[in-house]
Amino acid sequence: MKMMREGMAMFITEQTSSAIGFASLWSRLRPLTPMGRQRKGEHLPFLPGEEERWQQYLDQQQTLWKTVSLEKSWGRSIEHVLSQVPDVEPILRRLDSTGQLALADWFGLKQFLWQGERLAMLLKQEECVATAFAVASLPWQSLLRILNPAPKLTPTFSVDAFADSSLQRWKKTCRQSEQAWRTCREREIKAVEMDYDLRRTRDEEWIVARESPHLERLKQDARLRVQRETMFDVIFIYVSSEEVRAKQLAWEEAEADKEKAEQQVLAQLSLSFRPHHMVLLEAVEAVARLDLQWVRMRMAMTWAGRRPLWEREQIELQQAYHPLLKEVMDAQGGKITPIDICVRRGGTVIIGPNMGGKTMVLKTIGLICALSQYGFFVPAQGCHLPLLPYIEALIGDDQDFHQGLSSFGAQVVRLKKVLARENEGLLLLDEIGRGTNPVEGAALSTAITAFLSKKRHWTIHITHYHDVLTVFGIARYRVAGLRATKKGERDKEEEWVNRLQACMDYRLLPVTSEESVPYQALQIALRLGLPAEIVSEAEMRMKEGRKD
């Protein structure tokens, strides 16, 4: 388990997973079976070298998706059955180690086989699904038959159902000896009641008032014993005769033999299942796999996902979007702008105005890569990518209070760790060098981009520093930015924030020629309500700076 967690952390750290929104979506994935929930926690991403297995995994999902789209009620039935599958793994462990199962365990095992058989039957209704999933080809019914000797299969479990065993004979003997004991006992009790004109309570006691003329005789009678006495009454109970005791003993012996026979039935059942232990474990895995594929498919359906395809050297996304952002936009009545981007090995730089959605572009790319490698269909119209050894996102403020690092310091420390990794992964860098003075920040940002452009990482760097664009050999994109608006028009701050979405063109456009960083920060600041005097002064200073 620890190795599993380490394996996951090697691919994506908790920090990155949380920054790109993968952790949030992963936590929403709710497998329907206990084994699915268990396997979800152990699940590893597909890594370089596992391309074939990855595509086979996606093939299975595609088959399910197609079938469920055509047969909606079939899909509901599969979900219903999956949700009924009990947790059989602890039972199988007990079966393997001690062979001793309690009544509820046998029932749990039978329920598992019963639901497995129902699943297999449903899968067999659709030939392409049946061939894709092992659940359909497992010997559910023959295993179920071991627990269900009667011709009609039922979901309940009872030791009594083993009609052909010696158990039935012992049960009959038990009933007969109990009957013999009861009849004999009842005869003697009735005799007592006749002798003294008494009647028992439901608790089989005779309550006799102290003033009763029979009291002394009753006390002397060997068939009776005083159970307790009150101020008013003496309470008697029946004492068995030798004959009744012998019959009771015979009955108890028969009961013990019946108990032994029951033990034998259950021991025989354990023995019958032992050779099938491996098949049962396979069955658990098969159900878990179907379950995980199913819930992945259901989640991807919510974003109308597309199958990711393998591409050796580049990450190419068409009309990709972030499902969590879409949820927010849908709730606000807004509209999301999907992105088109092609990221090759080396450096890719994205520029654009503040509030232009650049960071969301980084998150979207990171999320789609993570979802792909965890076997999901992704929220995009097209997706081609390689399997990456890891994804690392330096997004947001990493200020570390414990280590006393500033934003800048924390960013550098994380970057150092990333650059020390041996193989090349996806690096998502959000404004490197932003936390220090602009001269040094720009220089550092440019130098890092230049360094990474010569490496074989897939690096995407978002920046406001103009100098970064001058690095040789990088791919460049820009957010289209603010559409033309009437300058000087002042809005209330809240209105403007709301209207910004309408004014902002969030499209990601390739920068084909030498293009400068768009200067729209002052316009946005003005619209957000900063005094015009300050903004004018800033504009003037900027123009002077450019002349210099």
Add this chain to the structure above:
Amino acid sequence: MLRSLLAEEIPTSVAVIGLAKNVGKTTVVNALVEVAKQSSIPLGVMSIGVDGEERDVWSGKEKPAIRVPVGTLVATASPYLERERGNWEVVASLPLISSVGQIIIARANHPIKRVTLAGLSNSKSVQMVKERFIKAGVKLTLIDGAYDRKASASPFLTDQAVLVVGASMGRSLAAVVRQTREALALFSLPTITEGSWQKAGELAVECGKVVLVRKGKVEVTPYSSLLTQTEELFIDMVQKQDIEGLALPGVLTERMLVRMMQVKRSLTILVCDPTRCFLSHVLVRQFFRAGHRLGYLRSLPLRAVAINPYAPQGYRFDPVQLKSEMVAACPGIPVIDVQQDAWYEDDEGGDGDVYY
């Protein structure tokens, strides 16, 4: 007498509630099980709390066993079925885990001499078991409530209740009769049916919050009960004349009622059902005398009052006297002595003291 309980219209569920420990609840449950068997009513039995154990956990005295006939369904923690495992057919396992084990539903394939029913602790689990019983063909569900869990008899869970009273409630017969009369008085408080009050009560149940009625309009408060941090609410009620009263989602205690009596105008207090009223008769009378009103969103019909003249402490009351006094104290409600009445019915069909 006992058989007539289920002879007329069969309820879908009956809760057996005791007014004290050791009043004879299990005996009543067994009697009802037997009557259901004689009337061929498909039966399911469950218990809130632990019941059916061999010895009383407090006194250590042997307790009567819960016996069930063939075909009865029970809900209990799975280890309790192991003793007679050959006699049970497991029908379902529920997503309810008690401290003893998972709750399962099983059908008796043979007569069961002693079964421990345990593991259900709240109304949600009772509801779940009831649904599974119905799915498995049960027509009558018996809910055996532990003596301190009146909640098992909530009308939100059960149609009717049998109240069990007995000698273990007190040394004097008069005291037992008085306590029974007071309990019945609480059960027989009216349901309040006016539109705004029904709405307030339903809202209180739904939100789990105290709901005010102000000028005929309902208003949900932030308080989930009157037990704590409700000083502001009391001040409001004293000062603001337009508050007509409130609906409670939970219990009503004596302390709360005393507090309400400080409001010097007529108030209405709506409680969900009788199982949530923990009040003395004297105080309720005072409350009404002061011009206030107290009632329920939903009442709980009492099917019968079962009496038990014997106390496990070793004393007893005269069964005939106890019965006649109880009949007088419970007008309109059948009074049953399950120890004796069944014998009269089975054998002689008349009166008479069979023990003397």
